[in-house]
Amino acid sequence: AQSVAQPEDQVNVAEGNPLTVKCTYSVSGNPYLFWYVQYPNRGLQFLLKYITGDNLVKGSYGFEAEFNKSQTSFHLKKPSALVSDSALYFCAVRDYNNAGNMLTFGGGTRLMVKP
Amino acid sequence: KAGVTQTPRYLIKTRGQQVTLSCSPISGHRSVSWYQQTPGQGLQFLFEYFSETQRNKGNFPGRFSGRQFSNSRSEMNVSTLELGDSALYLCASSLVQGRNEQYFGPGTRLTVT
Numbered sequence: 101a102q103s104v105a106q107p108e109d110q111v112n113v114a115e116g117n118p119l120t121v122k123c124t125y126s127v128s129g130n131p132y133l134f135w136y137v138q139y140p141n142r143g144l145q146f147l148l149k150y151i152t153g154d155n156l157v158k159g160s161y162g163f164e165a166e167f168n169k170s171q172t173s174f175h176l177k178k179p180s181a182l183v184s185d186s187a188l189y190f191c192a193v194r195d196y197n198n199a200g201n202m203l204t205f206g207g208g209t210r211l212m213v214k215p
Numbered sequence: 216k217a218g219v220t221q222t223p224r225y226l227i228k229t230r231g232q233q234v235t236l237s238c239s240p241i242s243g244h245r246s247v248s249w250y251q252q253t254p255g256q257g258l259q260f261l262f263e264y265f266s267e268t269q270r271n272k273g274n275f276p277g278r279f280s281g282r283q284f285s286n287s288r289s290e291m292n293v294s295t296l297e298l299g300d301s302a303l304y305l306c307a308s309s310l311v312q313g314r315n316e317q318y319f320g321p322g323t324r325l326t327v328t
Contacts, residue, residue, distance in 0.1 A: 141321075143321045
């Protein structure tokens, strides 16, 4: 079985400050990890993924994420937040041994960036 | 390249009715997955199709079904609608399985009254 936890329902940050959205996962094998963002009344938009290799992954819109195998975490980060980053963020995992594309999502974290 | 398209975008149905939702994947994508999003349960996997075959199925009752056509377009059907089926239904497509990310459509907002 695979699962994802996003411990914070909401993260508040001031514009220009660094942001972190936390994610921890559980899989029986090796993980494929993803971050998606959702704006109101929209579908999910892919931000970045970790498959293998470097633990620091860079994605769209200046976002990056750090894979930590020992802590089973994949936290999303951005050095300088923008008001337009305010949205709902989802972390997702797929087990490498899973034959399909089924993703298990965390509950989501609402990011609020204040001017 | 055009993104994933879903029709209709909004739908209102009455309890007991059935509904069919449609999804057209990104050109060249052969895998289509469906997810249900609700405020209470979050994002939950419904099923995945690849080359017209269902590859995975989530923990939903048999009232939920789907299919995929030879052009990779997919439909999902919900019969005997219940109030709890009100949700945003998201379709996602990707290249073959493995390390490829999924790209999501805008969703179909289903309201059951």
